[in-house]
Amino acid sequence: EWVDFTDFLSRIIDRFEMTKRENVRFTRILPRKSLFVEIDGDKMTQVIDNIISNALKYSPEGGEVIFTLFEENGKITVSIKDEGIGIPKENLEKIFDRFYRVDKARTRKLGGTGLGLAIAKEMVNAHGGNIWATSEEGKGTQIILTLPYEPSEEGEWS
Numbered sequence: 001e002w003v004d005f006t007d008f009l010s011r012i013i014d015r016f017e018m019t020k021r022e023n024v025r026f027t028r029i030l031p032r033k034s035l036f037v038e039i040d041g042d043k044m045t046q047v048i049d050n051i052i053s054n055a056l057k058y059s060p061e062g063g064e065v066i067f068t069l070f071e072e073n074g075k076i077t078v079s080i081k082d083e084g085i086g087i088p089k090e091n092l093e094k095i096f097d098r099f100y101r102v103d104k105a106r107t108r109k110l111g112g113t114g115l116g117l118a119i120a121k122e123m124v125n126a127h128g129g130n131i132w133a134t135s136e137e138g139k140g141t142q143i144i145l146t147l148p149y150e151p152s153e154e155g156e157w158s
């Protein structure tokens with residue numbers, strides 16, 4: 001289905017904004033224009049939901065979560081950045097493996113199975129996109145995903 005990703009992402013953020021802890025702040029850096037992409041909306045919702053719930057799970061009191069969306073060079077890029085505990089460099093790639101969780105003791109009490117990002121990677125790749133993480137321990141984590149985007153397609157309908 002064709003989806004305006006700007007609107008799509010805004011609505012997901014709105015949904016989390018209503019239920020999140022009050023002392024975690026959301027900041028949005030979104031384009032003013034529509035960005036139409038052909039995606040499976042339900043699956044992509046699951047992907048974004050998991051990334052945001054991870055960001056909230058590991059955010060400290062008073063932390064900020066920054067959402068960024070832009071289009072460039074035939075793709076859209078989505079970034080979700082938190083100020084949480086971060087992930088050690090040597091584990092950065094493994095977080096996309098099934099059942100992988102960085103620190104069993106640390107994460108056990110926070111719940112989850114370790115499947116969220118593995119599923120996210122499968123779905124993003126199936127859409128022709130990529131997903132990866134950057135992080136600094138103790139400072140925060142940034143999850144970045146890209147999806148193919150053809151600028152010409154939207155004008156035809158407006």
Ligand code: ATP
Nearest residue numbers: 054055058086095101102112113114115116117141
């Ligand atoms: P599930 O998503 O299945 O409920 P989960 O959240 O533990 O469980 P993933 O979403 O796949 O699993 O994440 C894998 C692991 O990567 C997490 O257990 C955590 O250790 C680490 N991780 C993911 N996102 C963050 C983040 N924003 N900050 C710190 N660590 C993270």
Ligand code: MG
Nearest residue numbers: 050054112116
């Ligand atoms: Mg998760």
